[in-house]
Amino acid sequence: MGAVKTKRMPRAVREQQMLDAAVQTFGQRGYMAASMDEIAELAGVSKPLVYLYLNSKEDLFTACIRREGQALTEAVRAGVDTASPADRQLWDGLRAFFSHTARHPDGWSVLHLQARTHGEPFAAEVAAMRAELVAFVTELIAVAAREAHRDPDLADREVAGLAEALVGAAESLAAWSNATPGITAKQAAATLMNFAWAGLGNLMEGRPWSPPAEIEGR
Template structure:
C-alpha cells in the first residue's frame, strides 16, 4: 500500500499563518530585531517559503500593518450600534477599541510603536488607519451635537445640526484628541497589570464625556483673558 499523502494547506491559510507569526515576532521583539528565520520557525515553515509568499521583510511588515489596521477599524465599527444614544455609541466604540487592543497586544505594538518609528512607508499605512478612525469618531461627536439640538443655543448650519460654538475645526480637534488619548491609554493599559479593557474604556469615557456633555449643552469652559 502506498504512503498516505497529506493534504496541502491552501495558500491563503498558510499566508495567514505566516502573518500571525510575523505579528507576534515584530510585536514582541521589534521590527529591527525580528528575523525572518525566527518568523519562519514560529510559523512552522521554511524561510524560503516566507520569501516566496511575502517577498521581503519590508513587504511582510507592511502586510502585517495592513491586516491589523483593517482588523482594528472593523472591530471599532462593528462595536457601535447606531440606534443607541450618542453616549452609548461612544462607549461602545471605546469598549470595542480597548477590547481589541487588549486581546491583540502584539498587533497593537506593531501599529502603535513599531510602524510609526521605522520609516515613512510604514508610518503612512498607520496614518491611513488613524484617519479612518478619526473620521468615525468625528461622526460620533456630530451625532452627540445632533442629539443636543433641543438646547436653545443650538442651531442648524448648512443642513447639518451643530452647536454654534462647536465649529467644524473644533469637532475635528475633539476627534483627534479623543483618538490620541485612546491610543496612549491602550498602550498604558496593555503595559499595566490588572487594568482591564472595560476599565480603560470607562476611564476615557469619564474624562471625555463629562467635557463633551457640558459642551453640547452650551456650557463650554472659557479660557481667562490674556
C-alpha cells in the same frame, strides 16, 4: 534545528499563518530585531516559502500593519450602534477599541510602536488607519453634538479637534493599560469615558467651556 515540515493547505490560510507569526515576532521583538528565520520557524514553514508568499521583510511588515489596522477599525465600527444615545455610542466605541487592543497586544505594538518608528512607508500605513478612525469618531461627535446642542453650525474644526484628541488619548491609554498588570479593557474605557464625557456632555447640553477673559496688559 530540524527541517521544517509543512502540510499542504490553501494559500490564503498559509499566508494568514505566516502573518500571525510575523505579528507576534514583530510585536514582541521589534522590527529590526525580528528575523525571517524565526518568523518562518514560528509559522511552521520554510523561510523560502515566506519569501515566496510575501516577498521581503519590508513587504511582510507592511502586510502585518494593514491587516492589524483593518481589524482594529472594523472592531470599533462593529462595536457602535449609531442609533444609540451619544454617550452609549462613545462608550461602546471605547470598549471595542480597548477590548481589541487588549486581546491583540502584539498587533497593537506593531501599529502603535513599531510601524511609527521605522520609516515613512510604514508610518504612512498607520497614518491612513488612524485617519479612518478619526473620521469615524468625528462623524459620531458631530452628529451627536449638533443634535443635542441644536447647533447645525458647530464648527467642523472644533469637532475634528475633539476627535483627534479623543483618538490620541485612547492610543496612549491603550499602550499604558496593556503594559499595566490588572487593568482591564473595561476599566481603560471607563477611565477615558470619565475624562472625555464631562467635556463632551457639557458641549452637547450647550454649556461649552470658554477661556477666561484676558487681563488687560497680559
